[in-house]
């Protein structure tokens with residue numbers, strides 16, 4: 001009998017697929033819709049201390065194999081976000097994604113997410129195009145350690161750190177999370193990217209740079225999870241370019257205990273979780289894996 005149940009440390013999920021931060025997770029009703037569509041949990045859009053309008057248009061474009069976005073972390077601010085959490089939390093497991101400039105911001109935000117009923121917080125240490133936030137703080141292992149330690153002291157819910165692939169010291173950053181008591185790492189966020197419009201002879205996005213997501217990034221994400229598994233003991237959540245059960249299986253076999261889906265909610269549809277769950281169950285049945293834990297990291301054996 002095959003089970004899709006999985007554990008990310010102390011968090012138990014009925015299904016291993018989680019909605020990645022940034023898509024169908026800005027409002028309470030959209031988060032509920034995704035839980036009802038087969039996701040095991042939802043990560044919210046990253047929320048900061050103050051309301052933020054984000055970058056001017058154009059801030060999103062389609063490319064071969066995915067999307068390039070520089071939304072600019074638009075969000076209503078942590079106080080107003082309570083309204084969305086009040087709708088979503090009674091219906092399923094909600095992970096609160098937060099961004100800040102340093103330990104103090106992250107600690108305050110994590111405390112509010114805990115008050116709102118989040119089952120965990122995900123620290124955005126990886127947005128590739130936000131001045132003063134994201135990977136600008138998340139590529140310095142000392143800063144990462146300080147942020148994770150501060151958040152761990154501020155809340156009692158699990159603390160996940162979402163890491164950037166835009167670095168050659170991913171293992172050191174993962175170790176900084178683990179040494180600071182972080183409960184899990186999430187890998188990867190988008191790859192820093194640019195699209196130039198030949199007709200206007202300029203970068204297409206108003207912010208010039210953005211982040212590449214979608215099928216094109218999957219091999220980068222799988223490699224990152226594989227590398228992290230070789231150095232870390234804490235659980236890993238894999239994300240980047242997952243569209244099908246095969247993609248999810250790759251991440252699990254590289255070492256992930258669960259996975260997130262983002263862009264494919266747009267390219268495949270909101271039934272992407274139901275399709276992955278069905279395909280994964282059939283594969284596991286046929287190949288003799290009784291649980292996600294059975295499959296996790298087998299590519300290392």
Ligand code: SIN
Nearest residue numbers: 070071072073074127
């Ligand atoms: C954005 O809102 O600009 C994207 C967030 C991210 O890449 O983490």
